[in-house]
Structure formats: structure tokens, C-alpha cells
Amino acid sequence: MGGGASALEDVHVLVVGGGFGGVAAAQQLQSAGLSFTLVDMRDAFHHNVAALRASVQQGFAQRTFIPYAQTFGQRFVQGRVVRVDTERQTVVLEDRTELQYSHLLLCTGTDGPFPGKFNTVASYQTAVQRYDDLVKEVQEAESVLVVGGGSTGVEMAAEIKTEYPDKKVVLLHARIGLADPELTPSVRREAKQVLLEKRVQLLLGQKVSNLSQLPVNVTRRNTQVTTDKGTKLNTDLILCCTGSRVNSDAYAASLSGSLAEDGALKVNQHLQVQGFSNVYAVGDCANVDEPKMAYHAALHAAVAVGNIVNSLRGKELTSYHTGNVTMLLALGRDDGVGQFAGVRLPRLLVALGKSRDLLLWKSWREMKQRQP
Known part of the structure; x- marks a missing residue:
């Protein structure tokens, strides 16, 4: 390949964040034969699409964590990135380790409350234990309050x-409409219908006024909850499914000139971070006007890695274009709602396509490992 081969040999791509986008990027870099390092604060990929089921089924969490080292070997480094130095082209870890790059892929994703997210410096054994502990809390509770009626709260x-049809479950949501606003109205209505069929009690258009003072993820009998409309209710267990935010801690100070209001990175059509030709943002931390989904993160990764290769070979860069929203909500292992390219799908099709296994098979296959 002449000069192109020489350029490729000088490349070292640093992928910060091992979520769906980061893992997809690392796999594509591996296939392209490019030198890379993947950095994440955990030692295993978290298939968090299945995190909510891991919260209700004992032993299920073990299937949702896939060790990085078995797939990427020494190209994986565990640590928390605290600073990006674009002048020296290095990132600095919490333990002061410095990692050099020629190209940087920022794939830091979003953060939010447990159990929907587990963004903590920890071994996967510790993470699995925490989910198994929560299952025991759910089993002990006679009543559960789920705070937040976006897609995560609806699925929770x-x-x-x-799993526990005899338990009292109340879903409290600040808005009237449930699930993601990007879903068509008919799909959102159908999600509500499924919850009512499962006998979930809905409190819509209300907020918990004393949430910061209440115990979450732990069973406390007859905990009193008050809403901003004056509604009072007692519950044994509170699960919080609100407050997702862009995880910008690794780059906020260093790339402050490229930040959107929500902490995401402003990118051009090639997914290059504003002001840089060798820094890309992938997945939830990219300021792209579309729902934050694993599916989109993988599409971003393909464009970003392809553009690194294209730039080295002097080829034209590829643009990323958003399409019609495709989104599936698993509403227990036996039901689900969703849409493909804006068209509502039959509930049975969603249940068979996603809800039964939550696409775990796909992540294990792509990581070239066998499910336990």
C-alpha cells in the first residue's frame, strides 16, 4: 500500500469508554489491523440493555458482564480518564498513567442511577454481586415505586x-406521556396499555418532592413518599430511573470549547469533534440529534473508524446521517413494543426479537466469548 501502509503503521488509536460504541470501535480497529488501546473504568463490558432484568432475576447479572481482556488482551487498560491533553496527544488516568494517541475516540456515554447504569471503578464480580443484592431487595419488598416513566422506568x-405479578408496582412520572418522546404516539400509548395489562399503577404528571431524603435500592417497609401535587403513598422499595446525563468528566475541562450545553461534544458530519481532525466522538457523548441508543453508537463507531482509515489513505471522509427512529422496548420477557423506521411493530415480534434474551447473544458473539 506504499505510503498508506507507512501512515497506518504510525497510528495508535485511543478509545476512551468501553460501552457499545467503544467496543464496536475497538472491534473494527482490530479487524482493520490498526494499533489501539481501549480504556474503561470497569474490567468488563456491561450489556446494560439487560441491566433491568438483572435487577429482578437472581443470577442473570452474570450474563450481562463480558470481560474485556479475554477479547482485547493487552490492548485493554482499566482506569478512569481524568484529563485529555490535545497538545501532547495524551490522556491521563486517575493513577497518573499517561497514554499516547495519534487519534482519539471519545465514547464515554451517559451516566445515570443504578440499576440502569453501573459506571463505577470496580471488578465485574463486584458489579454482579450488587445486582444480585438488589434482586433480594426486590424479592423482599411487597410494594415497589419506580420513579421516572421514560423508557427505562417503563421497562423497569x-x-x-x-417476574413478580403479585407485587404492587407504582410508576410515577413527571409528564403525562410515557417512554421516549422520539417514539410515535401509537407506540407510547401501547407501552401504557401493556403496563396497565400487567396491573402497574400509574401516577402521571407528578414529581416526588422529597426524593433526595428517601432510601433508594433498599427495602424499608412503609416508606412515605410525597409528590408535588400533595399525593402521599407508602412503599417498601424505591427505584430511581431518572436523571441520565452525558458522562463528560473525562474531557469537559480539556475540550470546553467544543461542549454543547448538556456536556456532549459538538461534532461535524464526519463525527470529528469541533476544532480537531484527529479527535472523534461516538455514541451518547456526541452532540447528534437522535435518541441515545446502543444501535446508534455502533453506527457512529463504524463511521469514525472508517474516517480514520480514510484520512490516512487520503480518501474522502464519510458523513453520518440520522435516519428514522428504530427503538424496541422490552416490557418483561414476554412482551414489548417498538417501531422500525418509524413504523409500529407487533408486540409479539418485539417480544421474540428483543425481550426474551435482550440481545445478549449478540454482544457475546461480537466479543467472541461464550455465555456462562
């Missing part, structure tokens, strides 16, 4: 009611 309520 459905998972509990599917």
Missing part, C-alpha cells in the same frame, strides 16, 4: 410485574 416496572 414491566420487568418487576412480569
Whole structure:
């Protein structure tokens, strides 16, 4: 390949964040034969699409964590990135280790409350234990309050009611409409219908006024909850499914001139971070106007890695274009709602396509490992 081969040999791509986007990028870099390092604060990929089921089924969490080292070997480094130095082209870890790069892929994703997210410096054994501990709390509770009726809250309520149909489950949401606003109205109405069929009680258009003072993820009998509308209710267990935010801690100070208001990185059509030709943002931390989904993160990764290769070979860069929203909500292992390219799908099709296994098979296959 002449000069192109020489350029490729000088490349070392640093991938910060081992979520769906980061792992997809690392796999594509591996296939392209490019030198790379993947950095994440955990030692295993978290298939968090299945995190909510891991909260209600004992032993399920073990299937949702896939060790990085078995797939990427020494190209994986565990640590928390605290600073990006674009002048020296290095990132600095919390333990002061410095990692050099020629190209940087920022794939830091979003953060939010447990159990939907587990963004903590920890071994996967520790993470699995925490989910298994939460299962015991759910089993002990006679009543559960799920706070937040976005897609995560809707799925959480459905998972509990599917596994434990005799428990009282209340879903409290600040808005009237449930699930993601990017879903068509008919799909959102159908999600509500499924919850009502499962006998989930809905409190819509209300907020918990004393949430910061309440115990979450731990069973406390007859905990009193008050809403901003004056509604009072007692519950044994509170699960919080609100407050997702862009995880910008690794780069906020260093790339402050490229930040959007929510902490995401402003990118051009090639997914290059504003002001840089060798820094890309992939997945939830990219300021792209579309829902934050694993599916989109993988599409971003393909464009970003392809553009690194294209730039080295002097080829034209590829643009990323958003399409019609495709989104599936698993409402327990036996039901689900969703849409493909904006068209509502039959519930049975969603249940068979996603809800039964939550696409775990796909992550294990792509990581070239066998499920336990």
C-alpha cells in the first residue's frame, strides 16, 4: 500500500469508554489491523440493555458482564480518564498513567442511577454481586415505586410485574406521556396499555418532592413518599430511573470549547469533534440529534473508524446521517413494543426479537466469548 501502509503503521488509536460504541470501535480497529488501546473504568463490558432484568432475576447479572481482556488482551487498560491533553496527544488516568494517541475516540456515554447504569471503578464480580443484592431487595419488598416513566422506568416496572405479578408496582412520572418522546404516539400509548395489562399503577404528571431524603435500592417497609401535587403513598422499595446525563468528566475541562450545553461534544458530519481532525466522538457523548441508543453508537463507531482509515489513505471522509427512529422496548420477557423506521411493530415480534434474551447473544458473539 506504499505510503498508506507507512501512515497506518504510525497510528495508535485511543478509545476512551468501553460501552457499545467503544467496543464496536475497538472491534473494527482490530479487524482493520490498526494499533489501539481501549480504556474503561470497569474490567468488563456491561450489556446494560439487560441491566433491568438483572435487577429482578437472581443470577442473570452474570450474563450481562463480558470481560474485556479475554477479547482485547493487552490492548485493554482499566482506569478512569481524568484529563485529555490535545497538545501532547495524551490522556491521563486517575493513577497518573499517561497514554499516547495519534487519534482519539471519545465514547464515554451517559451516566445515570443504578440499576440502569453501573459506571463505577470496580471488578465485574463486584458489579454482579450488587445486582444480585438488589434482586433480594426486590424479592423482599411487597410494594415497589419506580420513579421516572421514560423508557427505562417503563421497562423497569414491566420487568418487576412480569417476574413478580403479585407485587404492587407504582410508576410515577413527571409528564403525562410515557417512554421516549422520539417514539410515535401509537407506540407510547401501547407501552401504557401493556403496563396497565400487567396491573402497574400509574401516577402521571407528578414529581416526588422529597426524593433526595428517601432510601433508594433498599427495602424499608412503609416508606412515605410525597409528590408535588400533595399525593402521599407508602412503599417498601424505591427505584430511581431518572436523571441520565452525558458522562463528560473525562474531557469537559480539556475540550470546553467544543461542549454543547448538556456536556456532549459538538461534532461535524464526519463525527470529528469541533476544532480537531484527529479527535472523534461516538455514541451518547456526541452532540447528534437522535435518541441515545446502543444501535446508534455502533453506527457512529463504524463511521469514525472508517474516517480514520480514510484520512490516512487520503480518501474522502464519510458523513453520518440520522435516519428514522428504530427503538424496541422490552416490557418483561414476554412482551414489548417498538417501531422500525418509524413504523409500529407487533408486540409479539418485539417480544421474540428483543425481550426474551435482550440481545445478549449478540454482544457475546461480537466479543467472541461464550455465555456462562
